[in-house]
Amino acid sequence: MKIIFPVMSLEMGGGARFLYHLANALTDKGHDVEVVMPRKGAQVWPLRAKLTRVSELVPSTLPPGDFILPNFYTTVAPAWAAQKGKVVRLSLGYEPLWVVDRELAKESYLIDAPILSISQWHRQLILQETGRESTVISGGVDHTLFHPCPKRSTHTGRKNIFYILRNPAQGYTWKGGEDFFKSLSDLQNQLDFELTVTLPESTQLTSSIPCRIFRSVSDQEMATLYGEADLFIYNSYFEALGLPPLEAMSCGTAVITTDCGGSRDYANNGENCRVVPPSDIGQLKEAIYRLLTQDNERQRLATVGYAFAQSWTWQRTADQVETFLLSL
Incomplete structure (x- = not known):
């Protein structure tokens, strides 16, 4: 499958780390994964998926794919308007809890696209706040890196x-x-x-x-x-x-x-x-x-x-x- 991840950046933070691990793991499974990010966006961690830099995230700069997975509320509108693949709203956190533009963030959950959430509590919160059901996927750990070592x-x-x-x-x-x-x-x-x-x-x-x-x-x-x-x-x-x-x-x-x-x-x-x-x-x-x-x-x-x-x-x-x- 051709899977597109439009992102604003891959800076420090749990959401960005979830994204780069997921993109890498899907790449390892043989899928054609492309991360599309503005040129000013930061990349902190290594990507095995293809990274494409664009001037800005707008419908015309998104490549076609089988699926487009916007993960933050500001990336949903260009993904939906592009009509270049089936949009799946990947939620790594319910943004209205902390962003300033809460109404715009909430609207990003109301488009007619399936939603992926990352815990049962997260699923229940989205359902309670928007009336939309979602499918839960689990997080992971890179055990090749995260393993015991001697205690100080x-x-x-x-x-x-x-x-x-x-x-x-x-x-x-x-x-x-x-x-x-x-x-x-x-x-x-x-x-x-x-x-x-x-x-x-x-x-x-x-x-x-x-x-x-x-x-x-x-x-x-x-x-x-x-x-x-x-x-x-x-x-x-x-x-x-x-x-x-x-x-x-x-x-x-x-x-x-x-x-x-x-x-x-x-x-x-x-x-x-x-x-x-x-x-x-x-x-x-x-x-x-x-x-x-x-x-x-x-x-x-x-x-x-x-x-x-x-x-x-x-x-x-x-x-x-x-x-x-x-x-x-």
Whole structure:
């Protein structure tokens, strides 16, 4: 099949990472996949699919294909107007929750095109807000990259916490960064730990807690940071899915995640991770304290999480998309 992905950019962020993994996996299955992106759009990760740069995403610059899969609300209109292939609305997050132009974003779900969503919570949200049903596809993990490695704490003697801090000034207010640092601030006099933070955007980190800081790291570097950590914390208020906890599990690291919606498809509290309510600093602190002081419990969650994550592959995601497209 000829499959077109019109995108604005492939910058840092879960949606872009989902896209490039999916495009690569469909390419590996033998499909003719073409990603069409404006010249000013950033490409952070390597693509095995064909990449075509255009002056802007308009109907005339889109190539013909069997299917066109716009993934962000601003790419839906040119894909629909082009009439150069069957449009399937790929939703990697329900945009009206965070974009300024909420009505335009909602309208992108109301065209007469089938919708793909990425978790059961995400499907229910789209149905509730638009009345449209969608078909759920799963996310994946690249297990050739995300796998266990030696823990830093075996050398330093201090448990290592890993956190991804998104910049609230760029709209990522729902990621819970303030709650996370409040929790650690309250715990730093009770526990001896090391904090590692990545900053995907140009965030200025001002914190009283000493930490190792990494900026705009590659997947290979991310895998090392996950694997070196004893505990990974993910405390978003909402997520259509949320790939980082799955990647941390695949790296053999214990996970604390909020009940942020999409995580319900893989996060089983007390089985493969700890789940706490969003914005509940008290329960987040309790979970951190428990897992940093109870080595056996932390290792049990890490071991079960690792085994669970093995079935989450991008090959499975590509199989699901292929089956859905063929059904049309």
